[in-house]
Amino acid sequence: MYGSASTHDIPAKATTGLENEDPILLAEFEARIARGEKIEPTDWMPQLYRKQLTRMIEQHAHSEIIGSLPEGTWITRAPGFRRKMAQMAKVQDEVGHAQLLYSAAETLGKTREQMLSDLVNGKSKYSNVFNYPTPTWADSNVISWLIDAGAIVNQMANAKGSYGPYCRALDRICAEEAFHLKYGHDAVVHMATGTPVQRKMMQEALNRWWPAIMTFFGPSDKMSVHTEILMRWKVKMATNDACRQQFLDMYVPKIWEIGLTLPDANLRKNEDGVWEFTEPDWEDFKRVINGDGPCNAERIAVRRAAEENGAWVRRALLQPQARYVRPLA
Amino acid sequence: MNPTLDLLYRLADDQLILGHRNSEWNGLGPILEEDIAFSSMAQDKLGHALQLYTLLHELGEAEPDTVAFTRNAPQFHCCQLTELPIGEYDFSLIRHFLFDHAELLRFEALAGSSYEPLAQVARKVKGELKYHVLHANTWVKRLGSATEEAIGRMQAALEFTLPYALGIFETTDAEPDIIRSGLFIGEAELQARWEASIGKVLAQTALTLPDLRTLTPVGGGRRGQHTEYLQPLLDEMAEVFRLDPTADW
Numbered sequence: 001m002y003g004s005a006s007t008h009d010i011p012a013k014a015t016t017g018l019e020n021e022d023p024i025l026l027a028e029f030e031a032r033i034a035r036g037e038k039i040e041p042t043d044w045m046p047q048l049y050r051k052q053l054t055r056m057i058e059q060h061a062h063s064e065i066i067g068s069l070p071e072g073t074w075i076t077r078a079p080g081f082r083r084k085m086a087q088m089a090k091v092q093d094e095v096g097h098a099q100l101l102y103s104a105a106e107t108l109g110k111t112r113e114q115m116l117s118d119l120v121n122g123k124s125k126y127s128n129v130f131n132y133p134t135p136t137w138a139d140s141n142v143i144s145w146l147i148d149a150g151a152i153v154n155q156m157a158n159a160k161g162s163y164g165p166y167c168r169a170l171d172r173i174c175a176e177e178a179f180h181l182k183y184g185h186d187a188v189v190h191m192a193t194g195t196p197v198q199r200k201m202m203q204e205a206l207n208r209w210w211p212a213i214m215t216f217f218g219p220s221d222k223m224s225v226h227t228e229i230l231m232r233w234k235v236k237m238a239t240n241d242a243c244r245q246q247f248l249d250m251y252v253p254k255i256w257e258i259g260l261t262l263p264d265a266n267l268r269k270n271e272d273g274v275w276e277f278t279e280p281d282w283e284d285f286k287r288v289i290n291g292d293g294p295c296n297a298e299r300i301a302v303r304r305a306a307e308e309n310g311a312w313v314r315r316a317l318l319q320p321q322a323r324y325v326r327p328l329a
Numbered sequence: 330m331n332p333t334l335d336l337l338y339r340l341a342d343d344q345l346i347l348g349h350r351n352s353e354w355n356g357l358g359p360i361l362e363e364d365i366a367f368s369s370m371a372q373d374k375l376g377h378a379l380q381l382y383t384l385l386h387e388l389g390e391a392e393p394d395t396v397a398f399t400r401n402a403p404q405f406h407c408c409q410l411t412e413l414p415i416g417e418y419d420f421s422l423i424r425h426f427l428f429d430h431a432e433l434l435r436f437e438a439l440a441g442s443s444y445e446p447l448a449q450v451a452r453k454v455k456g457e458l459k460y461h462v463l464h465a466n467t468w469v470k471r472l473g474s475a476t477e478e479a480i481g482r483m484q485a486a487l488e489f490t491l492p493y494a495l496g497i498f499e500t501t502d503a504e505p506d507i508i509r510s511g512l513f514i515g516e517a518e519l520q521a522r523w524e525a526s527i528g529k530v531l532a533q534t535a536l537t538l539p540d541l542r543t544l545t546p547v548g549g550g551r552r553g554q555h556t557e558y559l560q561p562l563l564d565e566m567a568e569v570f571r572l573d574p575t576a577d578w
C-alpha cells in the first residue's frame with residue numbers, strides 16, 4: 001500500500017534552500033523532468049527533491065510493514081484453506097513491498113536501519129488508516145479490497161513520477177496490488193452475498209472503515225500548501241482531491257452493486273460527474289496521525305519488539321563468521 | 330486406524346500445524362527477508378497439508394476444511410514439536426532446521442511409497458522441501474558460527490528442541506503394517522538418516538550435537554496427546570470458521 005500519508009505536510013518554507021542550488025544545474029534538472037526523463041541515484045538533484053522523495057518513499061515503506069500487521073493478525077484465523085493461504089500470500093507481498101521500497105529509499109542515502117529506527121521512535125509516519133482497529137475478519141477484507149484499491153490509485157499515479165528507482169519499484173508493486181484487489185473483492189463479495197451473519201459483519205466493518213477510507217488520500221488540496229513545486233518535479237503526481245474523486249468513481253458503484261451501503265447520507269455523484277460527500281473530520285485525522293489514535297501505540301510496540309528481539313540476529317550478520325571454532329572444511 | 334489413514338493424518342497434521350506456527354512470524358522477523366522466507370515456507374506447508382487432506386478425503390474422510398478446522402486437539406496426530414509457540418527466532422529456526430531435515434528425507438522416501446497417490450504428492454513436495462532445508466542450513470551455519478551471543482542462543486535452542494524433535498519419529502500401532510505394505514520405510518530408518526543429515530550440517534558450525542541416546546524423546550503427539558499449546562492454536566484457527574458453519578467464506 002500506500003503513499004501520500006502526509007506529503008501534504010511539507011514544511012511551510014518548502015522552497016527554502018532552493019536559492020542555494022546551482023541555478024544552471026537546477027534548470028537542467030527541471031528541463032529533464034519536463035521532458036519526461038527519469039532521475040537516477042547518481043544524477044544531480046536539489047536537496048529538497050532528495051529530502052521529499054526520501055520522506056515519501058520511506059513513509060510508503062513504513063505503511064507496507066505497519067499495514068501488514070492488522071491483516072497479519074487474521075492469518076491465523078482466516079476461515080478455510082483457501083483464505084488462509086491467500087491471506088498469507090497477500091500479507092507477505094506487503095512485506096516484500098516494504099523491502100523493495102526501503103531499497104529504493106536507500107539509493108537516496110538513508111539506510112534501512114535508520115529508517116526503521118525513525119519508525120519505532122515515532123520520527124516518521126506511515127499511512128494513518130493503520131492506526132484503526134480490525135476487530136473482525138470482515139475488517140481485514142475491507143482493507144484488502146478498499147485500502148489496496150486506494151493504494152493502487154495513488155501508486156499508479158506515482159509510478160509516472162520522476163525518480164527512476166521509485167517508479168520501477170511501483171511498477172512491480174502495482175502488479176501485485178492488482179491481485180490483492182481481486183482477492184479482497186472476492187472475499188468481500190462472498191460475505192456481502194453470504195449468510196445473514198456474514199452480511200451483517202461485512203456491513204458493520206464497512207461502516208467502521210468508511211471515515212478512515214475517506215481520509216486515505218490526505219486532506220483536501222484547499223488545505224494543502226506548497227504542492228506546486230512537488231508536482232512540477234513529479235514527486236507528487238496527482239492532487240489528494242483528484243485521487244479521492246477517482247477512487248469514489250471507481251469503487252462506490254461496486255460497493256452499492258453488491259448490496260452494501262455507505263454511512264454517508266451526502267454521498268452522491270453530481271451531474272457534472274463530481275462526487276459530493278460529507279467532509280471528513282480532519283481535526284480527528286490530525287490528532288490520530290500525530291500519535292493519538294486507537295492503535296498507534298500498539299502498532300509501534302509490535303514493530304519495536306520485532307526490532308529488539310531480532311537485534312542479536314542482525315548483530316551476528318554484521319559480524320559474519322566472526323570466529324570459526326572449527327574449520328568449515 | 331487403517332495404516333494409510335494413520336500415516337496420512339500424521340503427515341498432514343504436522344504440515345498444517347507447523348505451517349500455521351511459521352505464519353505467525355509475519356511482521357515479527359529479525360529482518361524483513363526472514364518474514365518473507367518464513368511466510369513462503371508456511372504457505373508451502375499449508376499447500377502440502379491441503380494435498381494430504383485431499384488424499385484423505387478421497388479415501389472417505391471429511392472435506393479438508395472440515396478436517397482441518399473442526400477437530401479438537403485429541404484428534405490431531407502432529408508431533409508436539411510442531412505445536413510449540415514460535416518463541417524467539419533461535420527456537421523457530423532450530424525447529425525449522427530439525428523438522429525440515431526429517432521432512433525432506435521423509436518425502437524423498439515417500440516418493441517410492443506403494444500407495445501411488447501419496448507417492449505422486451511426495452514427488453512434488455520433496456522438490457519444495459529442498460529449498461526449505463537449504464534455507465535452514467544457510468542460517469544455521471551462519472548464526473551457528475557468528476558471534477558468541479548467536480552461538481550461545483543457537484546451542485541453547487538446539488538442546489531445548491532436540492527431545493521434541495525426537496518425538497517426530499514416535500510410532501503408532503500401525504507401524505509394522507506401514508513398513509510391511511511398503512507405504513513408508515518406517516520411523517526408525519528415517520531417524521537414522523536424519524541423524525546423519527543434521528550431523529553433517531552442525532559439524533560445519535560451532536554448535537555441538539549432544540549424544541541423542543542420552544535424551545528422552547517427547548512423544549504422545551502421534552497418539553493425540555498434546556501440549557497445552559495445541560488447543561488454543563486450534564481455537565484461534567477456527568475462530569471465524571465456527572462463527573457460521575453454514576457459510577461459504
Ligand SMILES: [Fe+2]
Pocket residue numbers: 001002064093094097173177
Ligand atoms: Fe503493498
Ligand SMILES: [Fe+2]
Pocket residue numbers: 001094148176177180
Ligand atoms: Fe496490497
Ligand SMILES: [Fe+2]
Pocket residue numbers: 370374429458461
Ligand atoms: Fe519447511
